[in-house]
Amino acid sequence: MTPDLTIGQALAQAAEMLQRAAVGAPRLTAEVLLAHALGKDRSWIIAHSPDPLTELAWIHFGRYLHQRLEGVPTQxxxxxxxxxxxxxxVSPDVLIPRPETEHIVEAVVELVPRGRVLDVGTGSGAIAISIALETQTAVFASDVSLAAVRVARENARRLGAAVRFYCADLLSAAPAASFDVITCNPPYVPERDKPGIQREVRDHEPQVALWGGYDGMDVYRRLIPEAWRVLKPGGWLLMELGYSAVRPVTAMLNEWAGGEIRGDLAGLPRVAIARRP
Ligand SMILES: C[S@@+](CC[C@H](N)C(=O)[O-])C[C@H]1O[C@@H](n2cnc3c(N)ncnc32)[C@H](O)[C@@H]1O
Structure with a gap:
């Protein structure tokens, strides 16, 4: 059975279906999924809108649409x-890196172009690999999830980044006074907010990457004192902040020097930067 549709018609039908199901950015999502089904980029499919859709691409596209309608994130x-x-x-073993997390990389590039950096809870390796490729630092990265470390390693290999990865619970494996910078985008969603979290996130991203205990603060409570031990004097701690973490984290960083909270492009407080005196 052939689909008997052009690429443009398939896109229009899919966008309508996604819109009816209240999927965000329906047209863009349809374009990305069809481009993936065809092994092309979005500009190619837009330019080839009048071409007939092959049966194989139609089958793949249908499967991807079904997954998306079930709540699987496009990525x-x-x-x-x-x-x-x-x-x-990315795979379901790692959090999908978010654009707001790029502010951590930006801050490291600006503050510490050299030295030893440790990215804790590295997930896909996005922060660690970007820092390794943008600075002269020696980058280490860890995660409690072995499956995540495997994805991060593969990303480093593909992107040609020299990052040393290992599996550990927070900073338990790091010697005292051994790093100039520690970065971390911790799991910080409060478990009490679970019912209100988007199903794409709640049901599909790794649970260990999301939940920060009842109030979202569990990892910050352990990480901040551990970072004090592991940083060299004058070393920097950079952490992404959850929406309810700004005040408690600021209080926890009371004895640190050079404390600063930076906002993201939407003006929301996003990165806590502190310096070990
Ligand atoms: C919010 S995700 C951040 C992933 C990645 N750094 C990013 O920004 O996209 C949090 C990560 O911390 C890891 N993690 C959670 N608890 C941890 C722990 N106790 N020790 C080390 N890593 C942990 C998770 O496996 C997950 O990869």
Whole structure:
């Protein structure tokens, strides 16, 4: 059975179906999924709108649409996400890197172009690999999830970044006074907010990457004192902030020097930067 549709008609039908199901950015989503089904980029499919859709592409496209309608994030279907201008592989074993997390990389590039950096909870490796490729630092990265470390390693290999990865619970494996910079985008969603979290995130991203205990603060509570031990004097701690973490984290950084909270492009407080005196 052939679809008997042009690329343009398939796109229009899919966009309508996604819109009816209240999927965000329906036209863009349809274009990305069809481009993935055809093994082309979006500009190609737009330019080839009058061409007939092959049966094989139609079958793949149908499967991807079904997954998306079931709530699977587009990035887990295409297995790709851009971060800091580079393409990273993602799988359901890692959080999909978010654009607001790029502010951590920006701050490290600005503050510490050299030295030893440790990215804790590296996930896809997005922060660690970007820092390794943008600075002269020696970058280490860890995660409690071995499956995540495997994805991060593969990203480093593909992007040609010299990052040393290992599996550990927070900073338990790091010697005292051994790093100039620690970066971390911790799991910070409060479990009490679970019912209100988007199903794409709640049901599909790794649970260990999302939940920060009842109030979202569990990892900050452990990480901040551990970072004090592991940083060299004068070393920097940079952490992404959850929406309810700004005040408690600021209080926890009371004895640190050079404390600063930076906002993201939407003006929301996003990165806490502190310096070990
Ligand atoms: C919010 S995700 C951040 C992933 C990646 N750094 C990014 O920004 O896209 C949090 C990461 O921390 C890891 N993680 C959670 N608890 C941890 C722990 N106790 N020790 C080390 N890593 C942990 C998770 O596996 C997950 O990869």
């Amino acid at each position: 887990y279907i295409t297995r790709r996400q851009e971060f800091y201008g580079r393409e990273f592989l």
